[in-house]
Amino acid sequence: MNRTDTHRTARPAHLLRLAGAALLLIALSGCAGWGARERPQLAPAPPPPEPFALNSFELQDDTDVVGRLRHTTVQGEETLLDIARAYDLGYDEILAANPGVDPWTPASGQRVLLPTAHVLPDAPREGIVINLAARRLYYYPPRHDGEPARVVTHPIGIGREGWATPLGRTKVAKKHAAPAWTVPASIRREHAAKGDPLPAVVPPGPDNPLGSHALRLGWSSILIHGTSKPAGIGMRVSHGCMQLYPEDIAPLFEAVPVGTPVTVVDQPYLAGVGTDGLLLEAHEPVKPMSGTRREAAVTRAIEAAIARHRLQDSALVDLDLAQAHAGRHAGYPLPIEASAPAQDAWLAALPAAPPLPTPHVAPVGQGEWYVDLGRFKSENNARRLVAMLTHQGPPIPALRVPGEGQHRVLAGPYPSKALASAAARRIERDLDETGRPIHLAPAVASNAAPPSAMLP
Template sequence: MLPRVTALSRCLSLAAVFVAGPASALELPLPPPGEDIVGQVQTIKARYEDTFADLGNQYDLGYLEMIAANPGVDAWLPKAGTEIVLPTRFILPPGPREGIVINLAEYRLYYYPKGGNTVRTYPLGIGREGWGSPVANTKIIAKITNPTWTPPASVRAEHAADGDTLPAVVPAGPDNPLGPFKFVLGLPGYLIHGSNMKFGIGTRTSHGCFRMYNNDVLELSGLVPVGTPVRILDEPYKFGISGGKLYLEAHTPLDAKGDPSTEDKHAAVINALINRKDLSGHVTVNWDTVRDVINGEDGLPVEIGTPDDTLVSGQ
């Protein structure tokens, strides 16, 4: 039986924790065949002037994932010397490792360069309630530098109701909410684009499109060709194998109504595990640890069991 985990031991069990300097986009080597985890957890010491929004921009992390990985720390005044966890270890999303994969529940995009042995991952802003981003399979159909923005009638009406009259067309420039670049998706009306509001990255703030830090979308613009497949998932619970151990990464479900019980979340994890045909029926799971992980929802991969040849135990 695996020991139950506290917030600190959960973090320390994931990887060697170390102090790191400023970083930009995360480019990580793919794991060997049969393994699913990339990256390393990092920690830094906060300076007096630091906020989670600024640290997210500096280390290419989203606002809500910083909040989740640092429970109890004031996001706007963490205090000088406070240890801040940078959640830079990830279980790769399920399914083919090709093209672009977006996981809505973790506000994150993964890009697998064709013919390469790396993955690049970036934080995203996604659609807010009432304007949710879709779950779908699509592709990149166009790339546009310095885009103009033509607000849809629904968006103009929403702003007008708040006393804010939008122009019919917003020209390219620093006031354009699409930032310096946009990818057009094969889903009518949906884009991956930059933003003139960097503090919205890693939150639910858009009208359904996918917002990126401007330096990230510009980097991606030079890497991703037209025709690249895009797979959009909503997976709050990801499973992965690393070093012969089974890991779970839990995020807050997007569509949860009210405050779901531990039992409901537990059932959702069981269903997610069953849907992993390569794991279902071939692992022994410590469900006490699973309860800790899904209650914490800190977005960090945590060891929950071991693969074997027996049926899943403890359900």
């Protein structure tokens, strides 16, 4: 037997059987069989991305919920405040939606829930409606023939404790572009006591707390206006007025005519029907509530939504689940029907939001004078202070300079020692951080040399 015969007889038996089976299939199928062979099934095409609306929504007569919850991820050293402003959210609502996440130094890659869905307040849908508990304004533009009804919504800052924003109905009495602020005597006394005296009139400009535009209401000394401190939007920070981001007040000012009705309500518990069934949105009440009052308020809101949609015979509500949601004050709508999915799984399935840039731009100073705020062993602590400085109103230029295992924080630069000293006083007053003016070479700001070599 030659080498060829030896190789042929040594072929494994299972390969022979496989080859024979293949030949048998070919013989039985014939040419027609090959031509009729089914193509392999392809995976279905992914669904098109959901349309994304930031703050303007079309309404139907039965619309209760606008927007859609989504998520994003932290990029680099951005803060939750940067993300909130990019998606037209306020400080309190993005913190409530993301408990445990540091607002100033969230980890890069951290998943962030965007509370970009809202249950509309239970109020007439005309003019401006403000829900203090949600820190949110809703504007219902006049409806023209052939056009769908719409609502535009923005986060707001409201009156802090002792300076409550009033409830009730009023109207837009007057509009002011580039307003000057005539400072009430009570506010001047308050600032003087803190070592921050104010003039009788603050002229228009970047230091004016009214911002670029103001809507004067029928109530004395109460306005809807912009701000010089955008980081406070979504918080209780004002002397009773309602503040908006600079990029929100300008278009609202143009759209709202004098005489527009304004309704201010305080509704911490809102129920409505959306694509996920019956939903409950719960906020921290402006005025504290006992557990009994909270349970009653939640029940009333749910019953009103059921009656509004005539769901008495079809909606099966898990009241224990609803009350648990209400106690957490997450600030966004959650399903409360007995058939609702587990909350963690439901939130995990939310779509991602398209990336949006933040309108916040870190300030850049000029000069060779700085405020030295010390060295930090913790990079996060240094990052936090720099972020807080650059988000002040008006913002303070600042930088973090690593070197020799530490991180030095500098505010500035400023063109003179006097301006650096004034900045140091402001930082101590507003942030309780002590610094000293120092003179450094321009390379500090330009980063032209290794940071450790630049600093004395």
